[in-house]
Amino acid sequence: MRAIQVGISPATYKLPDFNTPWGQVPSTLWTAFVQTIEMVFITTVIVLVVGLVVGVLLHNTSKSQSALFPNERAYLVLDFIVNIGRSLPFLILMAFMIPFTRSIVGTSVGIKAAVVPMAVGGIPYFSRLVENALRGLPDEIVTASVVSGASTFQAIRTAQLSEALPSLVGAATIEIIGLIEFSAVAGAIGAGGLGNLAISYGYQAFDDHIMLATVLTLLVLVQVVQFVGNRIVRLVTRP
Amino acid sequence: MTLRVENVSKRYGETTVLEPLSWSAAAGEILAVVGPSGSGKSTLLHLINFATKPTTGSIYLDDEELTTLGGPRLRDARRKIGTAFQSAALFQRRTVHANVSLPLEYLGVEKKQLVEHTAKLVDRVGLSDRADYYPAQLSGGQKQRVGIARALALNPRVLLADEITSGLDPATTQSILELIKQLRDELELTVVLVTHEMDVVRQVADKVLYLENGKVVEYGSAAELLRNPSSYVGSHLLNWGHGAAGFAAHEDSVGLLDVLYVSGAVPRNWIGTLTTEFDTEVELLEALVESIRGEQFGRARIRISDTGKVAEIKTFLASQGIAVVRESAA
Numbered sequence: 001m002r003a004i005q006v007g008i009s010p011a012t013y014k015l016p017d018f019n020t021p022w023g024q025v026p027s028t029l030w031t032a033f034v035q036t037i038e039m040v041f042i043t044t045v046i047v048l049v050v051g052l053v054v055g056v057l058l059h060n061t062s063k064s065q066s067a068l069f070p071n072e073r074a075y076l077v078l079d080f081i082v083n084i085g086r087s088l089p090f091l092i093l094m095a096f097m098i099p100f101t102r103s104i105v106g107t108s109v110g111i112k113a114a115v116v117p118m119a120v121g122g123i124p125y126f127s128r129l130v131e132n133a134l135r136g137l138p139d140e141i142v143t144a145s146v147v148s149g150a151s152t153f154q155a156i157r158t159a160q161l162s163e164a165l166p167s168l169v170g171a172a173t174i175e176i177i178g179l180i181e182f183s184a185v186a187g188a189i190g191a192g193g194l195g196n197l198a199i200s201y202g203y204q205a206f207d208d209h210i211m212l213a214t215v216l217t218l219l220v221l222v223q224v225v226q227f228v229g230n231r232i233v234r235l236v237t238r239p
Numbered sequence: 240m241t242l243r244v245e246n247v248s249k250r251y252g253e254t255t256v257l258e259p260l261s262w263s264a265a266a267g268e269i270l271a272v273v274g275p276s277g278s279g280k281s282t283l284l285h286l287i288n289f290a291t292k293p294t295t296g297s298i299y300l301d302d303e304e305l306t307t308l309g310g311p312r313l314r315d316a317r318r319k320i321g322t323a324f325q326s327a328a329l330f331q332r333r334t335v336h337a338n339v340s341l342p343l344e345y346l347g348v349e350k351k352q353l354v355e356h357t358a359k360l361v362d363r364v365g366l367s368d369r370a371d372y373y374p375a376q377l378s379g380g381q382k383q384r385v386g387i388a389r390a391l392a393l394n395p396r397v398l399l400a401d402e403i404t405s406g407l408d409p410a411t412t413q414s415i416l417e418l419i420k421q422l423r424d425e426l427e428l429t430v431v432l433v434t435h436e437m438d439v440v441r442q443v444a445d446k447v448l449y450l451e452n453g454k455v456v457e458y459g460s461a462a463e464l465l466r467n468p469s470s471y472v473g474s475h476l477l478n479w480g481h482g483a484a485g486f487a488a489h490e491d492s493v494g495l496l497d498v499l500y501v502s503g504a505v506p507r508n509w510i511g512t513l514t515t516e517f518d519t520e521v522e523l524l525e526a527l528v529e530s531i532r533g534e535q536f537g538r539a540r541i542r543i544s545d546t547g548k549v550a551e552i553k554t555f556l557a558s559q560g561i562a563v564v565r566e567s568a569a
Contacts, residue, residue: 145345147288149317150345158345238332
């Protein structure tokens with residue numbers, strides 16, 4: 001008796017092609033790309049502004065020689081809050097924050113909903129980068145501005161932010177790249193954008209074309225941001 | 240304006256950084272604050288430019304007490320005191336011009352006036368041709384000049400200079416000190432110069448405050464300290480710090496005298512006079528004449544053969560304005 005062959009021989013079976021035809025890839029990609037840019041742009045604005053303020057407060061309340069208004073208690077509180085924001089992996093932070101996000105923007109999906117956890121995750125990181133940049137300045141610069149008659153605000157503007165501008169631009173570049181990564185993760189839980197595309201098409205639907213296109217787009221995006229960042233740093237650096 | 244410090248001290252918790260001290264410096268005077276590192280020099284400077292508050296005591300500018308001021312009046316007072324820093328503390332992203340104009344910018348001086356005044360200041364310190372350079376493109380001496388110009392931007396009455404010549408070569412140091420003297424003369428500035436270099440003190444100081452471990456060891460006019468045979472500063476200014484060791488080498492012999500004099504005031508042939516007047520042999524063992532700030536200071540070690548006449552000779556020397564600093568045991 002001959003054995004009945006059941007199933008499909010691995011040698012002859014050909015996987016069905018789940019790939020989006022190359023011709024349709026650009027349009028799909030473009031929509032997602034625009035969503036990502038939108039998400040990253042909005043968040044960047046929020047993170048840079050708030051993070052800069054928090055970073056300036058962190059540095060100037062600290063024990064550093066060039067702190068303008070050292071205040072141990074204020075520093076401890078800020079430091080603690082910033083550390084909380086930095087201790088959770090973004091995916092967990094995002095999931096954890098859903099009720100909060102919903103109460104702020106009224107929804108837990110979409111770009112608006114992604115911006116909230118992205119900002120909450122990005123602000124502490126950028127604050128630290130700012131604090132670090134300010135701490136890296138020579139102490140005498142701040143002293144010099146104060147004894148030259150600068151008000152606190154003038155000292156912050158001229159002796160800290162302006163002198164640290166190249167480092168701050170460098171920090172912003174790192175931050176934006178970090179936010180691009182956040183946006184990809186956010187996409188995974190329904191925010192749209194390149195992350196969403198990579199997960200729902202590339203990963204869950206075995207669409208290799210989309211996967212490849214997404215990865216390449218992210219690669220190019222990060223390279224461009226870094227390139228532009230470096231250029232600006234060079235532009236604002238004096239001999 | 241006269242800067243007057245009265246019973247000022249500074250403590251951080253249990254540590255006393257400065258014991259109560261008092262001094263003053265008048266307009267046109269250069270006070271050198273000298274001492275080894277950790278002696279409290281910088282703390283003293285920070286007290287005067289209000290970077291820190293004294294634990295006790297008061298600081299006056301003419302008759303106004305500065306220590307009790309706060310807010311806008313403190314800022315006004317600050318403007319009367321310009322500070323030049325050790326590292327020059329220049330803003331790296333600003334040109335020479337923009338560094339010097341900073342204090343005017345803070346004050347809100349109108350643009351045209353600011354540009355004119357800054358140009359004058361830059362010119363005054365001899366950097367007109369470098370006005371558009373960035374600090375990184377300047378030499379150490381040039382950076383200091385920028386720092387000094389910035390300190391003078393608000394027409395202060397007092398200039399504080401914190402180790403502004405440290406790390407500079409001797410020729411540059413000299414030129415910076417010349418600039419300080421020139422500014423002092425032209426602007427009638429009261430200058431407080433913190434330094435650890437005796438050479439600097441020798442070249443410019445009218446008054447000296449010598450600190451050690453937060454205490455004033457010596458304080459007085461440079462001329463006074465130079466003439467005072469027991470002064471530590473005086474002997475160091477004369478490169479005479481190691482005199483005692485040399486003296487010990489001659490300890491076995493008798494009739495040794497170390498003398499100190501200001502040569503303009505003393506007959507040049509004073510040794511010859513001793514020989515003839517007292518009919519004794521006078522050996523000159525060591526001698527050194529130094530010119531300090533236009534005055535010739537001499538020191539000499541002599542041996543008098545006829546030891547019986549030492550007392551007489553000392554009286555004679557005193558009448559000639561020659562101080563006996565040390566003598567060997569009879």
